[in-house]
Amino acid sequence: MIDQACSLLSCGPDEDREWTMADYESAAARWCPGCGDHAILTAAQRLLETEQLPPEQTVFISGIGCASRFPHYMNTYGFHGIHGRALPVAIGVKLRRPDLHVFVVMGDGDCCSIGAAHWIHTLRYNPDIVALLLDNGVYGLTKNQTSPTSPKGKASNTQPRGALLPALNPLSATLGVTNASFVAQTGDWVPAHLYATLLAAYRHRGFAFVRILQRCPQYTTDLFEGAVRDPGLIELLVHPDGVAVSELERLYKNQVRHDPADLDAARRLAEPDGKIRLGVFYRNDALPVYEETRAVPTRSHAEKLALLNTELDRHAV
Amino acid sequence: MTMAPSSPPPPTAASSQQARPERTILRVPEHTVEVVSDSGEGAQKCAQIFGRVSAKMGNGVWTVEIIPAEIQPPARTPESASGNRIRIGTKPVTNWGDHADVVVAFNEQVLLHRHRLGALAEDAIILIEDQWATHDDPDIRKAWADAMEELGQRSYRFIHVPMEEQCLTVTDTPRRGKNMFALGLLAWIYSRDLDKIRELIAQEFRKKAQALYDSNVALLELGHRWAEEHLDFRIQVPAIEADRPRVVMNGNQALALGAIAAGMELCAMYPITPATSASHYLSDIFERFGGLVHQAEDEIAAAGVAVGASFAGKVAFAITSGPGLALKTEFIGLAVMTEIPLVVVDVQRGGPSTGLPTKVEQGDLLAALFGQPGDAPHVVLAPATMEECFLSMTTARRIAEAFRCVVIVLSDANLATGVQPFPRPEVNEQWLAQSPDLGPVREGLRPYEWDPERGLSRRVIPGQPGGMHTVTGLSHDEWSHVGYTPDVHERGCVMRSRKLAVFQQMLRPPLVHGDDAGDLLIVGWGSTLGAIEEAVDRAREEGVAVSSVHLRFLSPLEPGLKEIFRRFKKVMTVEINYSDEPNDPYITDENRRRGQLCWLLRAQTLVDIECWTRVPGEPLRPGQILQAIRGHVPQEVTR
Structure with a gap:
């Protein structure tokens, strides 16, 4: 992310201070044992440590759901808002405070259902924000209802005879939106890949959308079980401009070289064909960033008053 | 109203060139004019300029838009009526009055609309385009005759004006120019200053071609000449020299400028009538002031962007109308719960549902007060004039910040589109928001360090070292830690409610207009x-x-x-x-x-x-x- 000068910034970060993982830890996470969110929390804290982001300059914004408890467990500023609406809040923060590092954490209900309009339009705005979709294919906090990403046939309390519709594919939906600038997928059970993907997302200039396949030990226990047990079901997208994790290359034999600049190829790879692909599907640093497009001059009170008087002159009797 | 005739003025050089009708001059303390046309024929513009020039000449003015909901409804139908009522007076004018005394109508159907609404005085003088009486289309001639029969039941005075025929001598597109001709008629009748009108026309068309300005002025002068040659009356509404400089604008412009005067930095909106014109105006000028208008993808997102910016220490507001207020409900509740300052302006229109998009109603009061589930105490205030629209934004911003609360400002379509002159506001630095302190917080500061009596607490803003915390819409304690126990929830409710009582004690009883008993x-x-x-x-x-x-x-x-x-x-x-x-x-x-x-x-x-x-x-x-x-x-x- 690009730090910009900000009128509000009256005291800069402590240059000499070295931040450690512990500096980013807050209350003990209360997700279920075995929940994929724990690994994502650790990866995020590790990212902040690597990038040495001052906690006070960092904001985690979420909606409602299991995933949205995330900010409470980070020792940064946090905003735990309402269901589906994390992205507009994040735009409001970033638009007028581009000096802050803004992360959004959403579940699949948040992002792909109740907040779907914000998902599409935030891709268009392309603010310099990292958005994590923690996708476990189910509504967990409200106790097992069908989500847009539930696989067809998965039984839930609202669709006990199995999910009626085919699952929405967040990757192809995202890649179809004008101005999408960074689209990646990773899994909570591959910590090295997860961390590397978050790092790439953070370093991307623009809206970085990361779908994280996330296990729910309560309601979708078998959703990714096959891929967890059999690395052969996974295909890694590899490229110097993508995510490179050398230690994974021996374990994950299926690799496809994919240039993240190639949008057509990204869209093809995102189509469901039985393979789970992890890596950077698309990346374009050249797209305009909303808060830069909308940058406005900083005006002193005296300047504002002078301009206001000129404007009042236009209405003078 | 009484109309006292006085002697006609001495003939002027111009008027002595040919035989002129004997003239009556009516000298009155106030008069009400309506200009009505089919939508798209520009009666609005004509009337707006007439209102503004009257204000500039020192009259009290109040205007009300007559506006159809569609952009181009079928022409020559009562539903197509578009225009303005302008009431001018010697003293300040505070409302649109009862009836129009003078009407300029571009066809008989739109006139019929106003007649049927009882908008016209029993003895109204009606200047009407008369091309329809002799139109080629027999249906139109019949419609004219039928309308005249209905209108004939009243004692209106009709003056037939060949607007189209006259305008064709200056322009090939009279439908687009008649409004300036009509303005010329009114300018003569009310002795309006033509130089000032030319200035206002120049302002209107300042971004367009010189040719457009020239033809508009030619049409204005044509109407003025026609009136001088054909009309047997003039109307004088004396003006009083104002003791203070004044400005003239509509309520939405006043809200927009008021937001700037309040030091607002972000207006988040989604298009909705009749609120949108305020953000049009802000979109035009706000960036020069270091502010910006964010058009969000929907009403909910607009509220969210305002909440996010305010959370981050910037001064933001959202502007909407009834249906949009309904959609913002959940975010308003969140702002109440998290104690994030937020100003929401609701320019009310008729409801429920889509209701009457362009027309006035005061139907959102209880929704504004009680729309949120649970107990969500917040401030609701309602400006009563254009001037108060301006002032209310600074008031709202200050309350929102001082009490960490939501303030809903209830304007309405009448204020939004009506034009009234008022004393020029003298804005100084104290009106503008101060930049928040981003210094480190003292060790152990709680994000909701409620004063136990007053419920007030200091805001901590992202960027402040040592102040890290997560705000939440869940029930929480002073640390912003989620808590569901009775003491946590009840205490939060008390603290948020107490702020309102503290604020109420700062208010003064209202003044009684008239006797005290x-x-x-x-x-x-x-x-x-x-x-x-x-x-x-x-x-x-x-x-x-x-x-x-x-x-x-x-x-x-x-x-x-x-x-x-x-x-x-x-x-x-x-x-x-x-x-x-x-x-x-x-x-x-x-x-x-x-x-x-x-x-x-x-x-x-x-x-x-x-x-x-x-x-x-x-x-x-x-x-x-x-x-x-x-x-x-x-x-x-x-x-």
Whole structure:
């Protein structure tokens, strides 16, 4: 992310201070044992440590759901808002405070259902924000209802005879939106890949959308079980401009070289064909960033008053 | 109104060139003009300029838009009527009055619309485009004849004006130029300053071609000449030299400039009538001031962006109308719960649902107060004039920041589109928001360090070292830690509510218009101020012991109301929202649904308050209110 000068910034970060993982830890996470969110929390804290982001300059914004408890467990500023609406809040923060590092954490209900309009339009705005979709294919906090990403046939309390519709594919939906600038997928059970993907997302200039396949030990226990047990079901997208994790290359034999600049190829790879692909599907640093497009001059009170008087002159009797 | 004829003026050099009609000059303290055309023919522009030039010449002015909901409804239909009413006076004008005295109509159908609404004075002078009488299309000729028969039942005075024929001598597209011709007519009738009008035309077309300006001015002058050669009357509404500089604008422009004067930095919006024109104006000028308008993908997102910016220490507001307020409900509740300052402006229109998008109603009061699930105490205030639209933004911003609360500002379509001159605001640095302190917080500071008596606490803003915390819409303690225990939830409720009581103690009781005691007290709020006070004044001249109070704060209510109410035999609200009539079928005292302010005041004061409300989709007329006053004065005193 690009730090910009900000009128509000009256005291800069402590240059000499070295931040450690512990500096980013807050209350003990209360997700279920075995929940994929724990690994994502650790990866995020590790990212902040690597990038040495001052906690006070960092904001985690979420909606409602299991995933949205995330900010409470980070020792940064946090905003735990309402269901589906994390992205507009994040735009409001970033638009007028581009000096802050803004992360959004959403579940699949948040992002792909109740907040779907914000998902599409935030891709268009392309603010310099990292958005994590923690996708476990189910509504967990409200106790097992069908989500847009539930696989067809998965039984839930609202669709006990199995999910009626085919699952929405967040990757192809995202890649179809004008101005999408960074689209990646990773899994909570591959910590090295997860961390590397978050790092790439953070370093991307623009809206970085990361779908994280996330296990729910309560309601979708078998959703990714096959891929967890059999690395052969996974295909890694590899490229110097993508995510490179050398230690994974021996374990994950299926690799496809994919240039993240190639949008057509990204869209093809995102189509469901039985393979789970992890890596950077698309990346374009050249797209305009909303808060830069909308940058406005900083005006002193005296300047504002002078301009206001000129404007009042236009209405003078 | 009385029209005192006086002697005609001496002939001028220009008027001596040919035989002129004998002229009557009517010298009156006030007069009301309407310009109506098919939508798209520009009557609005004509009337706006007439209103502005009248204000610039020192008259009191109040204008009201007559506006169809569609952009281009079928021409020559009553539903197509588009235009403006302009009431000008020697003294300040505070409402649109009862009836139009002079009407310029571009066809008989739009005139019929105004006639059927009872908008025209019994003796109104009507200048009407007469090409329809002799039109090639027999259906049009028949429509004209039928309309004239209906209109003939009243004693209007018709003056036929060959607008199209005249305009064709200057332009090939008379449909687009008639409005300036009409402006010329009115300019002559009311002796408006042509130089000032030319200036205003130049302002209107400043971004367009010089040729457009030239042809508009030629049409203006043509209308002026035609009037001079053909009309036998002129009307004088003397102006008084203002003792202070004044500005003239509509309520939405006033809100927009008020937001700038308040130091606002972000306006988040989604297009909705009749609020949008405020953000049009801001979109044009806000960035120069270091602010910006964010058009969000929907009403909910607009609220979210404003909340996010405010959370981050910037001064933000959202502007919408009723349907948008409904959609913002959840975010308003969140801002209340997290104590993030937020100003939401609701420019009310007729409801429920899509309702009357372009027309006035005061139907959102209770939704603004109680729309959020759970207990969500916040401030609701309502400006009553264009000037108060300007001032309310700074007031709202200060309250929101000082009390870490939500402030809803209730304007309406009448204020939004009406134009009124008012004293030029003298804005100084104290109006503008101060940049928040981003210094480190002291060790151990809690994000909600509530003063146990007042519920107030200091904001901690992202960027402040040592202040890290997560705000949440869940029930929380002073540390912003989620807590579901009775003591945590109840304490939070008390603290958020207490702030309102503390704020209420800072308010002063409302002033009574008229005597402090009497038979009947009218209580109003919002844009009805001028009409109510005019009606009260007229009733008092008739000897009725009536007074009025006008509330600016609806939540919390201003203090001392019960004490004021006690001094009158009867208290009655006058509002533009729905209430059951007491004598209607099935309606009893128990099931009667009352006006929204009435409902609120009854609940809060236990006084048996009456209401008189109407939902005509137009501002209340003072004459209507006067009749309501006469009908509601307690009987035993009107013997």
